[in-house]
Amino acid sequence: MTDWPAVATDLAEEFASRASEIDREARFPVENIERMREVGYLTSVVPTELGGGGADLATFATCQRIIAGGCASTALAINMHLFGVGAAAEGWYRGEREAEPILRMVSSGVIVGGSLTDAATGLNVRTSSTPAKPVDGGYVISGRKAFCSLAPVLQFFWGTAADTETGQLLLFGIPRATEGLKFVDTWDTMAMRGTGSWDVVFEDVFVPETAVQRGMNPDQPPVWDAAQERIFSWFAASVAAVYLGIGRAAAAFAYDYVGNRTVTGASLPMARQPAQIASAADIELTLRPAEAMLGDALRRRIDGELLQPADIQALKYVAVNAADAAVDRCVRMVGGHGIFRKLPLERYYRDVRAGQFHPPSNDVAIETIGKEVLGIDPNAEPRWPSD
Secondary structure (H helix, E strand, O other), X not given: OOOHXXXXXXXXXXXXXXXXXXXXXXXXXXXXXXXXXXXXXXXXXXXXXXXXXXXXXXXXXXXXXXXXXXXXXXXXXXHHHHHHHHHHHHHHHOOOOOOHHHHHHHHOOOOEEEEOEEOOOEEOOOOOOOEEEEEOOEEEEEEEEEEEOOOOOOOEEEEEEEEOOOOOEEEEEEEOOOOOEEEEOOOOOOOOOOOOOEEEEEEEEEEEHHHEEEOOOOOXXXXXXXXXXXXXXXXXXXXXXXXXXXXXXXXXXXXXXXXXXXXXOOOOOHHHOHHHHHHHHHHHHHHHHHHHHHHHHHHHHHOXXXXXXXXXXXXXXXXXXXXXHHHXXXXXXXXXHHHOOOOOHHHHHHHHHHHHHOOOOHHHHXXXXXXXXXXXXXXXXXXXXXX
């Protein structure tokens, strides 16, 4: 069995050498993706029986945390290929073989990616504003999606649309070369500048019936089952790992900086100052509980527990906000030099900001968690009292 954390460590060291360049140029790190292909990382979560690396979620999260410390954009971009593949692989191990064609496709070297976010209206996992018109043999889809990470290199796209006759959510997958499918570079951001999260345009794209999987009707109550738990757990745990990886990289830099810098007139390094000692403690007391929470969630899943929506949303919320707060404190430790682009801390400071925008947002997570502990049906309407 491949030692994937060791592979991730080697990749992170290499990627770190060009992370600043990728960020400054806001370019997609094609060379990093190719290195991942060369060492087998792009198939690391595919079952070994199907030609992959057999990594489980705990291993994958560890690797993503390590790689994010080298180049966060690369880690986040490839996350959008691997988390869905990993969730499908976990189902495959449990005897659910519907996704085997996709797993074999990935094993052959195909990069998959997609978007659930409608450019005009945002993300809703239960429905979509992208219209899919029924026609003989399938659907014709028109519209625009946003935040399609890996867009420059993905070869197979998956996304969502809504049946114009029934309103039913449709999940579909099509090759990049499908007529009418276009990828538009709209990615001009302050953070995660190298993820290649372009828009996707559908100009009367025909999607055959065989490429469509139907979801629930929007007027039916949602069902929480093992399949739902898998996809959300793989996403939340890996995203949490990426941002905690940024937090740890920032902490390592700040500790090294104050430990090796002496201000004028002082006989000892900055690290001996009480404020720096307190800052380091504050960073640890911010990151360690979040890291422990991630480890606990992963262990519970290994033991066979089906995590609940509030568990998953709490994990993501705590991790990304802890990483955010820790990096803020790192900047305070380093001082004014921390905002110079010649140091990686400025990049960490910007990249970590993106964590709060992955679903669920902070506001949605707070509502879900609060309703659960108060015994309020999360699907009750109206959401708030009218008096």
